[in-house]
Amino acid sequence: MPDEIFTRPFGLPAFSNYLANVQLAFGTAPLARFMFNGFAVTALILGFQIAIAIPCAYALTKCRLPFSGLLFGLVLAALCVPIQVPMLPIYIGLASIGALNTYFSLIVPFVxxxxxxFLFRQQIQSYPTDIVRAARLDGFSEFEIITRLIVPSLRPSIAAFAVFSITTHWxxxxxxxxxxxxINMATPPLGLLYFRDGDIGANYGALMMAAIMAIIPMMLVYFAAQRQFVRGMAVTGFR
Structure with a gap:
């Protein structure tokens, strides 16, 4: 409770206070809705990012594209642009079509x-080109080559990128x-701001409990993908 935080800053509160803070955190603001929004947005962003990035990386490495070096240079240039730079025109565009306060507005800038x-290209580049050529001779389409040959070899890199993407967007x-x-479209970090309004702003126990609930999914994601994450960083050359 708030008085215990200031009177016993290094003590542990009673277990009943934990339960009371959980009930208060879920009852004061729609915390469950915030968590659902966070799961939906991060999952959809990750799915679109992987679905777009893998074919692009494959095309840059295993297909004869005109100006492939220039295209890869544009990818490297895009890495140097902070996400805050294009946000104003994106916001104006979404506002002009009435797409604000939707999942679309939360997802589309990051797909x-x-x-x-860049990450997937680094690993696909080391994939034997002879296997890709043999698959083409056997009648594999480019889509089948990507889904049946390339994607299984990218599992460590996909796991590593998933940790980065989920953590960033969550x-x-x-x-x-x-x-x-x-408020019903808020993600967990934005939802925590609603705990500052009214009396709940002074109840640090409920606020910290909500923050803990928002952190737990990220911890589980990392522990679940820890081995693949480390392997993916080693394979792609990151340290």
């Missing part, structure tokens, strides 16, 4: 990830604060 293209406060004004 194309230059980092994912914890993102900048863009949701700009594009979302409806």
């Amino acid at each position: 194309a990830s230059p980092f994912a293209i 914890n993102d406060l900048y863009w949701p604060m700009i594009s979302i004004s409806d």
Whole structure:
């Protein structure tokens, strides 16, 4: 409880206080809705990023594209542009079509990830080209080559990128604060701001419990993908 935080800063509160803070955290603001929004947004962003990045990375390495070096240079250039730079025109565009306060507005600015293209290209580049050529001679389409040969070899890199992507977009406060004004569309970081309103702003126990609930999914994601994450960083040359 609030008085225990200031009178016993290094003591452990009673277990009943934990339960009371959980009930207060879920009862004061729609915390369950915030968590659902976070899961939906991060999962959809990750799915679109992987679906777009893998074919792009494959095309840059295993297909004869005109100006492939220039295209890869544009990918590297995009890595140098902070996400905050294009946000104003994106916001204006979404506002002009009435797409603010929707999942679409939370997802669409991030569906194309230059980092994912670069990461997957690093590993696909080491994939034997002779196997790709043999698959083409056997009648494999480019889609079958990607799904049956390339994707299984990218599992460590996909797991590594998934940790980066999920952590980044789950914890993102900048863009949701700009594009979302409806409490029912808030993601967990934005939702925590609603705990500052009214009396709940002084109840640090409920506020910290809500923060813990928002952190737990990220811890589980990392522990679940820890081995693949480390392997993916080693395979792609990151340290």
